[in-house]
Amino acid sequence: xxxxxTVLTVIQERGKQRKPIERVYKLLFNRxxxxxxxxxxxxxxxxxxxxVTDETVDGMSIQKIDKMIELLRxxxxxxxxxxxxxIPKKNxxxxxxxxxxxxxxxxxxxMREILEAYxxxxxxxxxxxxRPGKGCHTALQEIQVWKGTRWFIEGDISKYFxxxxxxxLLKILEKNIHDGRFIRLVSNMLKAGYLEDWKFNRTISGTPxxxxxxxxxxxxxxxxFDQWIEKTIIARNTRGNRQKSNPVYNRLNAEISKARKGxxxxxxxxxxxxRRSIPSVDAHDENYRRCRYVRxxxxxxxxxxxxxxxxxxxxxxxxxxxKQELNLELSEEKTLITNASAQAAKxxxxxxxxxxVNDYIDPKGRRGANGVIALLVPxxxxxxKCNSFMRNGKVTHRNALxxxxxxSIVQRFQQEYRGLVQYYVLAQNLSWFxxxxxxxxxxxxxxxxxxxRSSINKQKAKxxxxxxxxxxxxxxxxxxxxxxxxxxxxVATWGGISLVHKRKAVIExxxxxxxxxxTELIKRLxxxxxxxxxxxxxxxxxxxxxxxxxxxxxLPNAPTWAQVMAARNRKTLVVCRECHKAIHxxxxxxxxx
Numbered sequence: 001x002x003x004x005x006t007v008l009t010v011i012q013e014r015g016k017q018r019k020p021i022e023r024v025y026k027l028l029f030n031r032x033x034x035x036x037x038x039x040x041x042x043x044x045x046x047x048x049x050x051x052v053t054d055e056t057v058d059g060m061s062i063q064k065i066d067k068m069i070e071l072l073r074x075x076x077x078x079x080x081x082x083x084x085x086x087i088p089k090k091n092x093x094x095x096x097x098x099x100x101x102x103x104x105x106x107x108x109x110x111m112r113e114i115l116e117a118y119x120x121x122x123x124x125x126x127x128x129x130x131r132p133g134k135g136c137h138t139a140l141q142e143i144q145v146w147k148g149t150r151w152f153i154e155g156d157i158s159k160y161f162x163x164x165x166x167x168x169l170l171k172i173l174e175k176n177i178h179d180g181r182f183i184r185l186v187s188n189m190l191k192a193g194y195l196e197d198w199k200f201n202r203t204i205s206g207t208p209x210x211x212x213x214x215x216x217x218x219x220x221x222x223x224x225f226d227q228w229i230e231k232t233i234i235a236r237n238t239r240g241n242r243q244k245s246n247p248v249y250n251r252l253n254a255e256i257s258k259a260r261k262g263x264x265x266x267x268x269x270x271x272x273x274x275r276r277s278i279p280s281v282d283a284h285d286e287n288y289r290r291c292r293y294v295r296x297x298x299x300x301x302x303x304x305x306x307x308x309x310x311x312x313x314x315x316x317x318x319x320x321x322x323k324q325e326l327n328l329e330l331s332e333e334k335t336l337i338t339n340a341s342a343q344a345a346k347x348x349x350x351x352x353x354x355x356x357v358n359d360y361i362d363p364k365g366r367r368g369a370n371g372v373i374a375l376l377v378p379x380x381x382x383x384x385k386c387n388s389f390m391r392n393g394k395v396t397h398r399n400a401l402x403x404x405x406x407x408s409i410v411q412r413f414q415q416e417y418r419g420l421v422q423y424y425v426l427a428q429n430l431s432w433f434x435x436x437x438x439x440x441x442x443x444x445x446x447x448x449x450x451x452x453r454s455s456i457n458k459q460k461a462k463x464x465x466x467x468x469x470x471x472x473x474x475x476x477x478x479x480x481x482x483x484x485x486x487x488x489x490x491v492a493t494w495g496g497i498s499l500v501h502k503r504k505a506v507i508e509x510x511x512x513x514x515x516x517x518x519t520e521l522i523k524r525l526x527x528x529x530x531x532x533x534x535x536x537x538x539x540x541x542x543x544x545x546x547x548x549x550x551x552x553x554x555l556p557n558a559p560t561w562a563q564v565m566a567a568r569n570r571k572t573l574v575v576c577r578e579c580h581k582a583i584h585x586x587x588x589x590x591x592x593x
Contacts, residue, residue, distance in 0.1 A: 001030060001031065001032060002030065002032070003032050004030070004032045004033045004035070004036035004113075007027055007030060007032075007033060007114075008033075008113060008114070008117040009117075011027075011114060011117040011118045012117040012118065012120070012121060014118060015117065015118040015119060015120065015121040015122055016121040018122060018176075020175075020176045020177070020178050021118060021176065021177055021178070021179075022178045022179055023179060024114060024177055024179040024182040025072075025179050025181035025182040025185065027114055028069070028072050028107075028110060028111075028182075028185075029069050029072065029073060031062070031065055031066065031069065033110050033113065033114075034065045034068070034069075034106065034110055035065070035522050035525075035526075036113065037106055037109035037110045037113060038057075038060060038065075038106060038522070039519040039521065039522050040109060041057070041105060041106065041109055041212070042057050042060070042521065042541075042543065042572070043571075045545065046099075046105075047102070047105070047543070048543060048544075048545045049099055050083070050099075050101075051080065051082060051083045051099050051100050051101035051102070051104070052080055052081055052082070052083050052101060052195050053080065053101050055101050055102045055103060056102050056543070057102055057541075057543050058541075058542060058543040058544075059540050059541070059542075059543075059580065060102075060525075060540060060541045060543070061525075061538070061539060061540035061541065062525065062526075062528075062539070063538070063540075064103070064540075065106075068103060068106070068107065072107075072185075075181065077107070077185070079104055079188055079189050079192035080100070080101045080103075080104055080192065081192050081193040081194050081195050081200060081201075082098030082099055082100050082104075082192065082193075082194040082195070082210070082211065083098070083099040083100075083194070083195055084096055084097070084098060084099075084194045084195060084196040084201075085097045085099060085210075095209065096162070096209060097209050097210035098194050098209060098210045098211055099210050100210075100211055100212075104189075104192075105211075105212050108189070108211060108212040108213040109212045109213070111185075111186070111213055112212055112213040112216050115213070115216055115217075115220070116132075116216055118176070118177075119216070119219075119220055119223070120132070122223070123219060123223055123226070124223065124226035124227065124229075124230060124295075126142065126226060126229075126230070126293050126294050126295060127219060127222070127223070127226050127295050127296075128142075128294065128295065128296045129215070129219070129295065129296040129297035130215035130216065130218070130219060130297065131219065136296060136348045136349075136423070137426060137505060139294050139295075139296045139347075139348060140347075140348060140350060140375055140426050141426070141503075141504070142294050143292075143294055143301065143303070143347070143352060143373055143375070144373050144375065144426075144503065145373070146292050146303040146354075146373050147354075147371050147372050147373065148243075148290065148305050148354075148371045149290070149292070149303035149304065149305055149340045149354050149371075149373065150304065150305050150306065150339070150340055150341070150354070151303075151304045151305075151306070151308060151311040151337055151338065151339065151340055152301060152302070152303060152304075152336075152337070152338040152340050152345035152352065153301070153302040153304065153311060153314060153315055153318075153335070153336075153337055153338075154301055154334065154335060154336045154337075154338060154345050154346065154347065155299065155300040155301065155302065155318065155330065155334075155335050156298065156299055156300075156330070156331040156334035156335055157298040157322065157328050157329070157330060157331065158328075158329045158330065158331040159329075160218070160297075160298035160328065161206055161207055161209045161214065161218060161298070162205070162206040163205055163206060163327070163328060163329070164205060164206050164207050164217070164218065164221055164328075165205055165326070165327040165328075166187065166190050166191070166204075166205060168221070168325075168326055168327055169190070169207075169217060169220070169221050170183055170186065170187055172220060172221060172224060173186065173220070189213075190203060190207065191203055215297075218297070218298075221326065222295065222298070222326075224325065224326060225295075225321065225322065225326065226293075226295060228321055228325075229293050229302075229318075230293070232317075233291060233293070233302075233314060233317065233318070234291045234292070234293060236291075237289045237290075237291035237304065237306065237310065237314065238289055238290055238291055239287065239288065239289050240285070240287045240288035240289065242281070242288065243281035243282055243285045243288040244281065244282040244285045244287070244288070245280065245281060245282065246278065246279055246280055246281055246282050247282075248278055249275065249278050249279065249280045249281075252271055252274065252275045252278065253275070255271055256268050256271045256272060256275070259271065279371075284307075288305065289304075289305060289306045289310075290303075290304070290305035290306075291303070291304050291305075291306075291314070292304075296347075296348055299347065299348070301345060301347045301352070302314065303340070303373075308337065311337050312337060315330075315335065315337060318330065319335075340353065340354035341353070341354050341355075341356050344376065344378075346378070349378070349381065349423070349424075350375050350376065350377070350378070350424070350426070350427065351375075351376040351377070351378050352373060352374070352375060352376070353373070353374050353376065354371055354372070354373055354374070355371065355372050355373070355374045356371075374428050375426045375427050375428060376427050376428060376429050377424045377427040377429055377430065377432055377433070379432070381420075381424075382432055382433065382435060382436050385420065385436055386435065386436055386439045389439050389440060389442075389443040390439070395439055395442040395443050395446065396443065396446060397443060397446040397447040397449070397450040398443060398447045401447055401451075402447065402450060402451050406448060406451075406463075406480045406492075407480045407482050407490060407492045408492075409444065409447055409448060409451070410444065410463075410478060410479075410480045410492040410493070410494050411492040413440055413443070413444045413494055414492065414493060414494050414495075416440070417433075417436070417437065417440055417494075417497065418497055420433070420436070421433055421497050421499065422505075425501060425502050425505045426501060426502070426503065426505060427501055428501055429501075430499050430500070430501040431499045431500075433499055434499060437495075437499075441478075441494065441495070442456075444478070444494060445459050445460055445478075448463075460478070463478040463479055463480055463494075464476065464477075464478060465477060465478070465479050467479070467493055467495065467496040468496070469495075469496045469497065469498050470496065470497055470498040471498035471500055473498075475495060475496055476495065477493055477494055477495030477496045478493070478494040478495060479491055479492065479493050479494075480492045521541070521572050521574075524572075524574045525539070525541060525574055527574070529574070530574065530575045530576040530579055531564065531573055531574050531575060532560060532561060532564070532573070532575050532576075532579045532588070533575075533576060533578075533579055535576040535578070535579075536576075537576055537577075538576055538577035538578075539574060539575070539576055539577075540574075540575065540576075540577060540580055541572050541573070541574055541575075542561070542572065542573040542574075542575050542580050542583055543571060543572055544565070544571050545571075546571070547565075547566070547569065547570075547571055550562040550565045550566045559583075559586075559588055560588065561573055561575070561579070561583050561588060
């Protein structure tokens with residue numbers, strides 16, 4: 001049996017060469033790929049979430065994998081409907097999520113690994129959503145170099161995940177995957193339906209948001225759009241090496257030079273100031289066009305240098321292609337044409353604008369900022385976050401945290417603040433977060449003061465100290481230290497986060513993982529030995545949702561299994577079926593083997 005690394009590497013090479021692949025369905029009979037998928041899925045909290053059955057990652061075993069493979073060999077595997085849940089969106093609406101059963105999740109992950117290995121080398125470099133080594137920051141960094149952009153076309157596909165056409169998706173897969181059984185398996189998965197209030201509903205279109213494989217299928221679907229944009233729209237709307245020079249700008253250059261030679265420095269300075277407000281090139285040069293594109297999931301942005309009429313034509317062509325070829329609709333409400341200099345386009349929570357000289361004047365009088373793309377934090381983001389810590393116009397404490405200890409309270413505030421700053425670290429106006437810092441620090445001190453029935457000043461004096469910020473400077477902060485016997489103390493810090501924007505900072509959605517290598521859990525499972533009684537029969541894995549569940553039981557009179565997991569700092573324990581039943585029944589009382 002070939003290892004997962006070998007199989008996926010071969011598929012990846014076929015993808016790089018853009019050659020079709022056959023007999024993909026037989027790859028689903030490889031046990032090692034399932035173990036590889038299990039190793040990736042089990043750390044996620046969702047692995048312990050139930051679908052329409054009680055099955056979760058708890059109780060995972062080699063026998064379950066072998067049974068799944070046997071069903072697939074005989075083409076008898078039945079996808080179960082997903083459990084439908086709703087999560088709130090910012091606009092007040094709700095987003096539907098489909099939660100599959102654990103067995104379906106595992107098989108989806110195996111299929112996802114195979115498809116990702118093949119399609120990832122073929123995806124456009126302008127696609128950044130749900131891809132290894134890419135994310136929001138890589139998409140925003142690509143936009144930073146769009147100097148000279150005159151128009152932004154903000155694109156949003158209406159109800160994308162819910163309206164993916166199954167027939168079109170299967171047709172796209174069939175182009176390169178020449179295996180009817182595998183295509184049929186994908187088709188059955190898409191049509192498995194969902195349960196809402198225990199009522200079955202068919203899925204005529206769309207991929208279930210919440211499914212392991214859904215983001216990849218969505219990228220495969222929209223890769224057709226990416227390729228069309230690159231080969232048609234960008235190719236047709238890119239011409240000329242550079243824009244013609246502006247005659248008015250050239251005339252001012254000549255007058256400045258003449259004034260300097262004549263010793264009239266006052267006139268030369270006045271003309272230099274006037275020149276700053278005039279572009280050095282002809283913005284209406286018909287022989288120069290630039291079209292740039294970036295996409296994250298179903299949101300995309302096009303930067304265009306040309307006339308507004310041409311920008312409107314591009315928007316109309318995109319609308320027609322999506323409708324005719326992919327059976328998708330552009331959202332009229334969110335698909336906008338924006339003047340890059342006069343207005344800010346919105347993309348991935350940032351405001352994006354082409355700077356003019358009047359917006360930014362270099363301290364040395366240089367024109368380098370003219371036309372440069374600025375990434376900005378929207379004022380509404382900071383205002384909304386500040387308002388969440390206020391009541392009746394005043395900063396207040398957080399009632400929900402009053403029962404937590406001081407360490408947890410400080411840690412919670414720091415995590416929220418750091419998460420926002422790290423996401424907007426590319427923004428030129430990152431310093432605006434200083435207002436939020438003051439509001440959150442006041443709310444933090446009021447929460448501590450309310451908890452201890454003390455005053456803000458006393459709490460500040462109690463925890464005030466200094467630390468080295470992320471920029472290397474010594475800055476004041478608040479710190480709570482929790483001593484631990486024979487270990488380093490736990491330290492929670494509020495503050496010390498620099499508000500200097502970093503142009504090259506990157507936070508990836510999913511760090512790239514090299515295939516191969518078995519995790520510690522898989523090695524323990526393959527050892528086929530119960531870690532409590534030493535039995536070699538019916539070995540499976542006991543999973544818990546969080547370590548705190550066993551650490552709270554980690555007392556001298558706690559069950560043996562809880563002591564073992566707490567000591568190893570692991571959320572898993574390889575046991576036999578008898579021990580596993582005893583753990584859940586609360587009747588286990590076996591010594592360590």
